[in-house]
Structures are given as structure tokens and as C-alpha cells.
Amino acid sequence: MSSCDLSNARFDTKMIHAGHVVDPVNRSMAMPIHQTATFAFDTVEQMDKAWDDLGYLYTREGNPTVIALEKRLAAMEGGESCVVTGSGMGAVATTLLSLCRKGDNIVASKGLFFHSDILLKELFEKMDITVDFVDFKNIDEVKGEIKDNTSILLFETPENPALSVVDIAEMSKLSKENNCILIVDSTFAPPPISFPLSLGADIVIHSLTKYINGHGDALGGAVIGSKKHMDIIKYPGMPCFTGAALSPFNAWLILRGMETLEMRVTKHCSSAMEVASYLESNPHVEKVIYPALESHPDNGICKRQMNNMGGGIVSFWLKDGINGLSVREADYMLCNKTKLFSIATSLGEAHSLIQVENDDMLRLAIGLENHEDIINDLKQAFSIFD
CATH class of the missing domain: 3.90.1150.10 (Aspartate Aminotransferase, domain 1)
Structure with missing residues (x-):
């Protein structure tokens, strides 16, 4: 069996084959669970090379099962790269902590999930990052809050639980005019419902716990976008340093769920x-x-x-x-x-x-x-x- 070119594959095919690798040792067809905290080496030189090559050393920093999930999620949204986290809130926090700097401003939706609302009010304002909450259904209201130091526009669509639908393409145009990063939490409308990156979003966030896993038995979060933005989150490794890493077992459960x-x-x-x-x-x-x-x-x-x-x-x-x-x-x-x-x-x-x-x-x-x-x-x- 040779590797499969998925560049022209349909969505449902990608959800089965993207990131899937037959186990090279035992030829297991099912994706193995690399359920380990750490990785062993035969020599010190091998370990040194793993450090230099950003190989597998410790699961909080990287794990083969987790990497397979990131590849499938990137394919799901048509993104260049993906970072997974231990929960949807881990994805929100990791993204904002990585991309924001002291003195920045975030324009966020009044319709955010209330835990995201608390995160912004309780943590980011203490870090000298101001947050303005507006109605993203009113583009003039959003425009009116964008400042010279506004770095991020953040909203969910559909909103929870009011189910208002924000026009992503319209917000993308506004964000580009103002040199802001547009972040869309699309937990309520995962593919194949909506594809925010194709509509102009820079980053899309998902709580994998919901539709993408689909069975109510695993927490997880994902951040998907360009390699440029994902590298800022991956290196030096915000999910690793905040402890928001996803477990291999949960990654495996979510991979299995994505096939359907x-x-x-x-x-x-x-x-x-x-x-x-x-x-x-x-x-x-x-x-x-x-x-x-x-x-x-x-x-x-x-x-x-x-x-x-x-x-x-x-x-x-x-x-x-x-x-x-x-x-x-x-x-x-x-x-x-x-x-x-x-x-x-x-x-x-x-x-x-x-x-x-x-x-x-x-x-x-x-x-x-x-x-x-x-x-x-x-x-x-x-x-x-x-």
C-alpha cells in the first residue's frame, strides 16, 4: 500500500485517510495509541539528535498520535498547520497568549462562550491587554472599536446559545483593512457545515469535545491556520508550557470519531x-x-x-x-x-x-x-x- 495523495480528495475521504499511517513495525491497520509519557533512546547521541531535530522526547512536547490528529484537522479545514490542546478553552487561551503582546487590544464578540468571556476579563486585562466587547452582527460597532493597537478580532459563529450567525467574509475584509488577525471559533459549525479559512478567517478554533470527536468521551481543542500563525503557537510551545497538551488517548479517540x-x-x-x-x-x-x-x-x-x-x-x-x-x-x-x-x-x-x-x-x-x-x-x- 503506497501513500495516498489527498490533494484532490473529497472531504469524507480526507477524514479517513489524512494523517493515517499503517504501523511500520507490526503493520496494524488501526492507528496505534502511543500511550507514553516519555521516549527512550539507545544512545545519548540519539537523544541529542532528537533535541536538535525537534523529535519525540516527551509527550507534552510531541507525540505521534497527537501529530496524526493535527494533520487530519489541518486537512479538515484546508489549513496549512494545526495545534491541538487538552480542551477547547485550552485552544482559546493558547492562541491568545501566543499572539498577543503587552499593550495590544482585542475586539471580541459579546456573544462569546462565557468561559472565554471570563478568560478575557480576568486574565488578559491583568496583562495590560485591553478587551472591548461588541456586537459582531453590527459591523459599524466593530469598526468603531478598532484602534491602532487592535491586533485581534475574535468571535464565534453561530453564537452560543443565541445562534446568531456572523458574516465571516465581511469580517475578513474588515480585519484585513485594519491589519488584524481574524479568529473564528467555529465549534457550533464544524466542517462540512462551514469552512472559515476559505471565507477569509486567519485562524479557526474548535472544541474537539463536541461534533469532531462526536461521542462525548474526550476533551480536546484545536487551532488551525497558516504555518506562520501556527508556528508562533507551536514554537517555543505554548500548549507545552501552559500544560494544555492533549493526551495521546484522547487524540486517538478524536481521530476515530473524525472518520464518521x-x-x-x-x-x-x-x-x-x-x-x-x-x-x-x-x-x-x-x-x-x-x-x-x-x-x-x-x-x-x-x-x-x-x-x-x-x-x-x-x-x-x-x-x-x-x-x-x-x-x-x-x-x-x-x-x-x-x-x-x-x-x-x-x-x-x-x-x-x-x-x-x-x-x-x-x-x-x-x-x-x-x-x-x-x-x-x-x-x-x-x-x-x-
Whole structure:
């Protein structure tokens, strides 16, 4: 078996073959797990050469299973290089710590994941790096906050859990006009939904824990972009020095999950669309938010930027006053009545999840069950109000 040229391969083929190497010693077809903390040498000279050549010495600095995952992730996004980390937050922190300098300014979205929001407010402002939070749906507001020392524009799309869709191409143009690095957290819209680098983003971040791993059993994060930007993160080795390195076992789990990424994400999206459509017709529901619905204000961007796939998250509000209940009380009753859904916080895994947000929004992370069974479970839960 010779090496496979993937330059013209389709996405699903790349997700199976990119980074895959048959074990040269035992000819194992499955990717080996190099589950080791350190690497041994026959001679001191061999170890010296490994130091000089940036070879494998200690897993926190590099590991063959982890490197295979980085290659596949770069192929996934069409990037030149990738850095993986122990979690999605590790990816965010590692990227910003590597690229920012004292006195820099970051313009960040008000719609960031709240842990990213806390990171910027609690850590970066202590480092004399100012952060301005704006609505990235309003390009004039973003323009108004860009300063001479602004180095980074940072946003998520779709945002969590409001599911607003930011126009990446529009923000790319703005970032280039102002010599800023455009960083997009695309956790809610992984390939094949969206390809931020092809739309002009400089760097794309993913929480691998979600759709890309897909089974809810491994934490991980990824940063993907040009070799120039990734080298700043890799050398001298920010994931290594912050302790944000990914374990070989988790890397192997994520590699395995990526082989079915396209079919899983497609199923998440099609089922979520069915659920969103059902909820729009439910008399107890006040409002449904799902980017692929025609009623969503960003549906046009979704069609253009997300291949008209809305992702696997559906958010909605119940009407106030159902049977004399407050919205919050009704939220709790509905969640507790579900049977197929698990009350948990995450997304992109096989099981469907439900949770109540702070503003009385209900967030559904649609899993891989049959969409009719998901809808039937919601119907029986809604029957508590009859």
C-alpha cells in the first residue's frame, strides 16, 4: 500500500485517510495509541539528535498520535498547520497568549462562550491587554472599536446559545483593512457545515469535545491556520508550557470519531431542522431559533456560509403563563418530563441533551437518535401542560 495523495480528495475521504499511517513495525491497520509519557533512546547521541531535530522526547512536547490528529484537522479545514490542546478553552487561551503582546487590544464578540468571556476579563486585562466587547452582527460597532493597537478580532459563529450567525467574509475584509488577525471559533459549525479559512478567517478554533470527536468521551481543542500563525503557537510551545497538551488517548479517540464526521454532522443538522420545524408549530412555544429556518434573521448568511445546514443546536422559549406558570417554572417541568433527552450541558454527541439557560431559553443539542423519536419525546413532555 503506497501513500495516498489527498490533494484532490473529497472531504469524507480526507477524514479517513489524512494523517493515517499503517504501523511500520507490526503493520496494524488501526492507528496505534502511543500511550507514553516519555521516549527512550539507545544512545545519548540519539537523544541529542532528537533535541536538535525537534523529535519525540516527551509527550507534552510531541507525540505521534497527537501529530496524526493535527494533520487530519489541518486537512479538515484546508489549513496549512494545526495545534491541538487538552480542551477547547485550552485552544482559546493558547492562541491568545501566543499572539498577543503587552499593550495590544482585542475586539471580541459579546456573544462569546462565557468561559472565554471570563478568560478575557480576568486574565488578559491583568496583562495590560485591553478587551472591548461588541456586537459582531453590527459591523459599524466593530469598526468603531478598532484602534491602532487592535491586533485581534475574535468571535464565534453561530453564537452560543443565541445562534446568531456572523458574516465571516465581511469580517475578513474588515480585519484585513485594519491589519488584524481574524479568529473564528467555529465549534457550533464544524466542517462540512462551514469552512472559515476559505471565507477569509486567519485562524479557526474548535472544541474537539463536541461534533469532531462526536461521542462525548474526550476533551480536546484545536487551532488551525497558516504555518506562520501556527508556528508562533507551536514554537517555543505554548500548549507545552501552559500544560494544555492533549493526551495521546484522547487524540486517538478524536481521530476515530473524525472518520464518521460528515455523516454524523449531516444527521445532526437534518434532525435539528425537523425538531425546529415541529417546535415552530407547537402552541406552547413563543419563539424558535435555528439558523436554517426561514424565520431566522440570519438565514441568508446560513445558506451562504453554512451550506444551509443549521447545526445541531435548537434554542426556544416557552410562552409565559402556561397553566399559570412562569416561563422558568414551565421550563423546569418540560425538561424533567423528557425521557429520551438527558439533562446535561454539551453538544455534538450521540445522545440528545436539554438544558435551561439563564434567560429562560431552552437549549436542545440534537443527537443521533431518529428524529421522529426525538420529536415524540418532546410531544410527550409537552403533554404535561394539557
